[in-house]
Amino acid sequence: MTNEYDVVVVGVGGMGSAACAHLASRGVDVLGIERFDVPHGNGSSHGSTRIIRKAYHEHPDYVPLVERAYENWRALEAETGRDLLHVTGSVCAAPPDGDLVDGARLACEDHGLDHETMTGAALNERFPGYGVPEGYDALYQPDGGFLDCERAVSAHVERAMAEGGTVHARETVADWDADADGVTVETDRGTYRADSLVLAAGAWTADLLPDLNGAVVPERQVLGWFQPPERPEDFTTDRFPVFVTESDDGAEYYGFPRYDRPGVKVGLYHHLHEAVEPDDVAEPNRDDERALRQLLRDHFPAADGPTMGLSTCMFTNSPDMDFVVDTLPNRENVVVAAGFSGHGFKFASAVGEALADLAVDGETDLPVDGFAVDRPAIRTA
Numbered sequence: 001m002t003n004e005y006d007v008v009v010v011g012v013g014g015m016g017s018a019a020c021a022h023l024a025s026r027g028v029d030v031l032g033i034e035r036f037d038v039p040h041g042n043g044s045s046h047g048s049t050r051i052i053r054k055a056y057h058e059h060p061d062y063v064p065l066v067e068r069a070y071e072n073w074r075a076l077e078a079e080t081g082r083d084l085l086h087v088t089g090s091v092c093a094a095p096p097d098g099d100l101v102d103g104a105r106l107a108c109e110d111h112g113l114d115h116e117t118m119t120g121a122a123l124n125e126r127f128p129g130y131g132v133p134e135g136y137d138a139l140y141q142p143d144g145g146f147l148d149c150e151r152a153v154s155a156h157v158e159r160a161m162a163e164g165g166t167v168h169a170r171e172t173v174a175d176w177d178a179d180a181d182g183v184t185v186e187t188d189r190g191t192y193r194a195d196s197l198v199l200a201a202g203a204w205t206a207d208l209l210p211d212l213n214g215a216v217v218p219e220r221q222v223l224g225w226f227q228p229p230e231r232p233e234d235f236t237t238d239r240f241p242v243f244v245t246e247s248d249d250g251a252e253y254y255g256f257p258r259y260d261r262p263g264v265k266v267g268l269y270h271h272l273h274e275a276v277e278p279d280d281v282a283e284p285n286r287d288d289e290r291a292l293r294q295l296l297r298d299h300f301p302a303a304d305g306p307t308m309g310l311s312t313c314m315f316t317n318s319p320d321m322d323f324v325v326d327t328l329p330n331r332e333n334v335v336v337a338a339g340f341s342g343h344g345f346k347f348a349s350a351v352g353e354a355l356a357d358l359a360v361d362g363e364t365d366l367p368v369d370g371f372a373v374d375r376p377a378i379r380t381a
């Protein structure tokens, strides 16, 4: 077995799988190393679906990167023959004059995106599965939808391997080192040398990069699936857009139509605000279920039916909730992708391309300048 590669990628989850695919498709001899299965349910990229949307209320600067991600997801579908991206439209709804709908409107206006604004009452009439307060402000953007996240990881890995890349599952990276000649990676199965290294370890990033301890913080999340008791046809992918809604007390929720598993899937951003050790995440419990059911009662009463499933997952939060995609200062043959803060998956197909650029050329034309590892928010965390 050869132990020398051009690039080693640590972590074959959302971002690492995409990096492997982009590297291999350029003819780079890449090895991806994943401690669990490919894909698996212990990190941040499982649970069937992830929202993709252009009405980026977080900041309009994310829109060009998400546009690139759409292109790359469609290319990956064509290359692998897998259906990954399902367009349902996306909705934001919140009490009037809040940041959520205003931010989404700003992103749409700045980037010339089709969108419609309406009252909560009009939203509920248009999409009968919705039941938000009638006085809410809402915005609908037709390009939003969701990605099938486990399939997307599999597709990137298949693409990487079809292009000559190597992926090892069930192998754990214990340590790494970099010098002017390249990098050395130690695992529980062997030692590898490469010209450069991509660290895409998600919630485990600080184990491999202690300098980022405190700047990339794993947080326990819980997803829930609830079967609408009547009229489940109001919650199908063609009648029920993905959503982000805000309650009167400022809690932000998100959710999806019925797909793959029985029930509508919902989540609460930052859930119960529990920072965790990534190897020690408590199983879902009744408090988790209650927190999610509150959303159904407030905004989707017609989906307030039996619980079909609960599943834990992790955000890895940076202090400003923006990503880290950069080479390390003083170790330019080491690239880090971390801190995706609960909104990264949609970008994976574009982040993977940026990681490949950085690993091979040390720079990228993709709009990732805002994700520098030495920006003040990260440096001082």
Ligand SMILES: Cc1cc2nc3c(=O)[nH]c(=O)nc-3n(C[C@H](O)[C@H](O)[C@H](O)COP(=O)(O)OP(=O)(O)OC[C@H]3O[C@@H](n4cnc5c(N)ncnc54)[C@H](O)[C@@H]3O)c2cc1C
Pocket (backbone or CB within 6 Å): 010, 011, 012, 013, 014, 015, 016, 033, 034, 035, 036, 042, 043, 044, 045, 047, 049, 050, 051, 052, 171, 172, 173, 174, 200, 201, 202, 203, 204, 205, 208, 221, 222, 223, 254, 267, 313, 314, 315, 337, 338, 339, 340, 341, 342, 343, 344, 345, 346, 347
């Ligand atoms: C509940 C939930 C809902 C979300 N909803 C959305 C959404 O709707 N839209 C959206 O865009 N984003 C969403 N996100 C965020 C998104 O899923 C994450 O930002 C993204 O999955 C992060 O990908 P990653 O590659 O950083 O992490 P992961 O996919 O977890 O990959 C990291 C990988 O590194 C591996 N690894 C770690 N250490 C080692 C080691 N030492 N050796 C070998 N392998 C190692 C891990 O096993 C893991 O597979 C959500 C996240 C959660 C948890």
